[in-house]
Amino acid sequence: MKTFLSSILLFFLFSVNQLFAQESASFANSWISYGKPYVKIGITAKGIYKVPFASLPAGFSTVQPSNLQLWHRGKQVAILSTDNNEILFFGVPNDGSSDSVFYQPTSSRLNPYFSMYSDESSYFLTNGETAGLRAEVINKPADTSIPVQTYFRKTNLNVFKDVYSMTTEDPNAPNLRNSFFEFSASKTGPAIIDGKTAAYPFELSGIKKNELEKATVKLLLHGRSSNSRSIEISVGKNEQSLRLVKSLSSAGFGATEYTFELEEGDTDENGKGIFTFKSGSTEDKLKRFSLTYFRISYPASTAIQGKTSYFDLPAVSEPFSRISLSGNFANAKFLDITDPDKPRIIMGKADNLVISRTSGKMANMLVTDETSIVNPAKISNVQFNKQDVNSINYIIVSSENLLQGANSYAAYRSSVNGGSFKTAVVNIKDIYNQFNYGEPSPVAIRNFVNFALSSGLKDKYLLLLGKSVTHNERMVRELPDEVPTVGYPASDILLVEGLAGAPKNVQAIPVGRVSAITNQNVLDYLQKVKDYESNISGEYGWRKEVLHLNGGKSTEEITQLKNELASLEPFVINGSIGGKVTPFAKQQAMAEVESVNITSQVNEGVGLITYFGHGSTIRTDLNMGYITDGDRGYNNAGKYPMMYFNGCGVGNIFSARFNPNPNASDRYALSLDWLLAKNRGSVAIVANSFESFVSPSAKYLQVLYEKMFSDPATVNLSIGKILTAVANQVLTSDNGVYAIANIHQSILQGDPALKLITVSKPDYSLDVNNSIKIYSKSPDKTIGSSDTLKLQIGIFNQGRFLKDDKLPVKITFHFKEGTSSQIETIAAFPYQSTLDIVFPNKNQNIQRVEVQLDPDNILDELNEKNNLAELEINWEIAENEMLYPVETIKDIIPPLLNVKVNNRMIRNEEVLLQNPLLNITVNDDRLIVGDTALVDIFIKPCWNGNCEFEPVNYTAGKYDIQSLTARSFQINYYFDNLVIGKYELLINVRDQSGNSSLQPYRIRFEISEEVSQWSVTSSPNPSSSYIRFEAKTVDFEQIESLEYSVYNLKGIKVGEKIIDKVQADVNEWYWQPDNQPSGLYIYKVTRKGKDSTSKQLTGRILIVK
The missing domain is CATH 3.40.50.1460 (Rossmann fold)
Structure with a gap:
């Protein structure tokens, strides 16, 4: 901080390729012929490039080479040749011209030789319906009537990229750093400190003798501190023969362009010289500037040195020029690259070339016998498909390495729980290709959003999923695995501000960013969003x-x-x-x-x-x-x-x-x-x-x-x-x-779509431990000596504050001889309120007070299960106090948990049929309201450590909840999705004070379809006190009854049990031979079917006393 004082349920999961149906010349994707295959070709230097047909991706057709088209920055490029099963074209690198979008004003981008983000330029190859554009061939015979141009102009360009002109790693800084690019920000040379002289040598190779005064120098200087300065620019053969060119005024961090001409004597006879720059006479490390580039255009002889030469022909008024070049041109190509997208091939001999001209315009020429083969790694398939973007209202722009997480996020956002948005996941690389001609830059996102809003539907969200690095010294060219922002200081708002009629500097659509590094980061954040929006905490x-x-x-x-x-x-x-x-x-x-x-x-x-x-x-x-x-x-x-x-x-x-x-x-x-x-x-x-x-x-x-x-x-x-x-x-x-x-x-x-902090309804509640207190009549009396007492009830609102609400409160007093109730009404309150009630202390026999909010459920609340509290009164303690309880009577007793399966207690590792019914009963010493939030069910599909417990969700239709008493409830949960296998069940329960049961319920069981249709077991056997008979029945629906009988060895029946409500799985009976002597007994279990059939199973048991 600085001190500054002033007065679905349909889920549309598209790649960005599938989003674009509108085509207009005003959008960066208007050049694309959707549905056709394209091949992307990346280059990083100026020159002639070769792409062998064999290097193209499999399936890309070259059957009709004449129909091949090449596109660059939305314009069709004239291909030099498609002969010999290869493509020849002239290409240029990325000059960063689109960066100007983020300069304010856009004209302040003064360095045309540097891109903030990328060096790679992209060319797109496709098959057209008709012949593609080809380079014009100029093949005019030599005409001696056309005068020979005796020189041309060459350019000596020196660009410095040592440090960012607005670096934050320098103690010098403007009072305010903006996110848009200002002060003509660019990479620049090292800082030149006040009082120090910096020298930059240069060489004008092949300069035409006695023509030095026609050489023109253009340079760009950046201020690197907040002071004003006068920069002395000098030139000479060496540091001993300098000529002062200009004392150039410069202020602050801004950039200054300056152009001047060289004079005779500024270089030696070999065209070598030196520039020097100095500001001030006293060394001051906090005052500084730097040289960003210098460019020298000079007249050169027509002798060509080296394999490649770029030069310019001065403007003429005639329709043709003739030049005579000397050098080694055995395999050289001669190109007019005045329009680099439409190069022209000049045919003829080097010593007598005729070139058609545009009147009054300089011609840029290339002579070379070098051709670069494009690296196959820079050749890739691109499929542009279109789809209507109008209905999409939630867009996720993701880096390619996070698409898995992005798809999961979009699936949630398109679900009912996630808001039923119509979502689209867009790969940032697709956005680069379609909305910035394949060049990595935040400009692509801005162009894309502008297009997405052009349909008129502006109620959309934009989530940027991925990192971005704009600390300039740490940036990686081509922005790998990034979703770029703008500037440093960074601004995501500048990606979308002022678009589609939005005010300047205001975001056209809500935008948020999750700077995830891994897909797991995305999934972890998504889970937090789900938890927040579902209010997993339950309060x-x-x-x-x-x-x-x-x-x-x-x-x-x-x-x-x-x-x-x-x-x-x-x-x-x-x-x-x-x-x-x-x-x-x-x-x-x-x-x-x-x-x-x-x-x-x-x-x-x-x-x-x-x-x-x-x-x-x-x-x-x-x-x-x-x-x-x-x-x-x-x-x-x-x-x-x-x-x-x-x-x-x-x-x-x-x-x-x-x-x-x-x-x-x-x-x-x-x-x-x-x-x-x-x-x-x-x-x-x-x-x-x-x-x-x-x-x-x-x-x-x-x-x-x-x-x-x-x-x-x-x-x-x-x-x-x-x-x-x-x-x-x-x-x-x-x-x-x-x-x-x-x-x-x-x-x-x-996530910009999150609704934060706000709650939709009131939620009036009582603290079960601390909401109810009883006071004596006055501070000088005890509760026992008071004829009237004051009941004080602390009530909370954990939800929305609705000023017009009226809250009914029911108070029930429990005395030894009976109860009395009354209802009071209080006005709505934002956070907490207190209700005081005076009541007679009759016979000093009050035992309990129960308070219930909104007893008739008139109000619509977030949670109806926190409206009940009670105070048990220990009169022997209370009568001697002026306040009861003096300390909070905290509930420290945990609830009791009882669990059955199919309404019976099962053995560990018992085999069960599919679709078991889980019966969970909770008993507490305090008032308790049946609530699934109090019972956690976990299950894992193994009996060892090779798997983990997973929570069981309470899905509508799979459970019911019943209030048994004011202090107990039961949950019946239907496990209808357990496949055949082994399982372990874990259940935890807590009361409304947060006390957990002393020991969770934990048991193993097996789900099988191989349970015998009809079997009986008895245990323990032998036994001294009881025998448990267990009859397993699978086809229980066909059974009318089960009859258990026990006989001594004399054939006398000594025990029996008839079960006429037969259950699935297990039916059990406990026989206690209290009056029977030790010995061997016979049991018989008779199964009577609804079809009048009867089956029996028998066995022996031994009683030992």
Whole structure:
């Protein structure tokens, strides 16, 4: 921070190839003939290239070579030749001209010899319906009437790419760094310090004698510090014979072009010379400038040296020129490349070439006997297919290495639970190919979005899935595995601002970024989104909790930032969320970092964490630490906050810090760690990508809080749309450079479609441990000596604040001789309220108080299962107190868990039939409401450690829940998807206070279709006290009854049991031979069928007493 004071259910999963149906000359894809196969050819240098037909991808037709077409930057290129089963063409590298889109103004891109992102130019080969464009052949016979041009002009170009002119690795910096390219930003030469002289030698090979005064020099200088300077430009044969050319004025970080002519004596007889540059007479390392390029155009003789020569013919008014070249031209080609997309082949002899001319225009020529064969690795298939983009409303732009995760993300977003969006996954490489002619650049994304919005449907979201590196010194050319942003400081908003009628500097559609490095990162983040949107925690109150943290380096600054945050509290407290703010301020006025412990709050759940203070990529000056720091103990699974950081560089995820290792020098940025951490951390983060300033940031925060918490038009919107509304409102009142920069550099990390912090309905609740208290009549009386008592009920709203709500509260008093009830009504409240009721202390025999909110379920709440609480009163303790309970009577007794399968208790490793019914009964000592959130079921498909337990989801139609008593409930779960195999079941249960059962239920069983149709077992055998008979029946629907009989050896029946409601699987009977002596007994089990048939099984048991 810097101080700045001022007053589906259909799921459309397309590659970007399949998105584009509209074709118009105004879009970068209008050149494409969709449906045809294309071959992409990449080159990085100027020259003639050869592509053998054999190097083309299999299946690409060359049957009609005359129909082959070659395209470059949307224009058809004239092919030199398709003879001899090969393609010859003239190609040029990527000059970065499209970068000008992100310069302000666009004309300020002054270095035409450098691309910010890529050196590779792409050419696309396809088969046309008609003959492709071919190079014009000029074959005019020598005509001595045409005068011979005695010289041509050559160019000596020196481009310097040592360092970025706006580097952040230099202590010199402008007061404000913008994300768009300013000051003609470019790679440039090393810094030239004030008081130092820098020398640059040059050589004009083949210069025509006595023509030096016709040589023209153009150079570009970049300021590298904020001061003004006068730069002395000198030239000479050597440093001892310098001529002062110009004392050139330059200011700040801007670039200055200058052109001048050389004079006789500026070079030696071999055309060698030197330029020198100097500013100031006293050395000052903080004042500096640099040379970006110099270009010398000079008259040269017509003697060609080397295998390749580029030269220019001066403009003429005649229709033809004749030149006579000397040199070795045995296999040379002569090309007119004035229009590099339409080169012309000049036929004839080198010493007498006739060239047709355009009047008044210079001609650019190439003489070469070199042809480069394109590397097969740079030749690839491209299939452009079109599809209607109009209906797509959720676009994921993904790097190629993350497409698996992107597809999973899109599948969720297109599902009902994910919002039923019509999604599209687009590969960034496809966007490059179609919307920037194959050249890697953020320009491609901007062009693509502009096209996607051209249909008129602008209600779309854009999720950027992948990393981007714009820290210039760490950038990798061609942007491998990146989804690029704009500038450093970075801005994703500049990818989409001002498009399709949106105001300048305001995003046309909501945009967010997840800088995932691996597909697992994507899946981990996706799971957090699913957990958040499904509210896996089962409660909403945590979303109303807001933490305010502020740093500062001085007492004044700490106080200022604390007050700025305090001014936002009314938006939270009085807004629709009705939240609570907990502030944390830096305690020591110092520049050093101070640690803050917010672990308990984060783990319990908070909806928003806002930080205002100083910061960096890896820490804040009131430092909460990384979410993955083991010693901090963060564990907030299912309760993921939104985070807003106002601190320099906290949102800088663009500096190639992608190592999760805590000890690595390139460890994840702090904010990225919170976002990507599995099962903890944050679900969305807004933070500045570089610098932040107090005044514009405070204004931005104020509007953000207003839009999130108070403005009825925006409180229910997604975070992406809220940020768009914030940008609109901020820039309406303040269109200054700092406000604009703050908008551009506020990076949303996360899904822009998320609806954060807000809750849709109220959720009135009671704390089962602490909501009910009883007070004596007055402070000088005990409860036992008071004739009346005060009941105080603490009530919470864990949901939305609806001001017009009326909440009925039912209070039931339980006395020894009976009960009495009454209903009170209280007005809605945002966070917490208290209801006081005075009641007579009759006969001092009150035993229990029960409170129920909204007893008739009149109100529509998020959760109806937290509306009940009770207070058991121990009168022997209470009568001597003025407040009862003095301390919270915390529920510490765990619930009891009882589990049956098919309504019976099964043995470990028992064999069961398919589709077993799970019966789970929960009993507690307190009031408990039946809730699946209290019972966790896990299952794994093995009996060993080769598999893991997976949670069982409560899917509608597969379970029912019954309230047995006020303190017990039962869940019946139907396992209808278990295939044949071995399984282990694990069940945990807890009560509403969070007490878990002392021991989870855990048992192994086997699902089989080989269970005997009819079998009987008896155990234990021998036995002294009881015998358990177990009859297994598969075809139970055909059985009328089962009859168990036990006989002694005299044939006398000593026990019997008839079961006329036969169950699937097992039917059991316990026989206790209490009055029978030791000895051998015979049992008989008779199975009577509904078809009047009868079957019997017999066996022996031994009783030993």
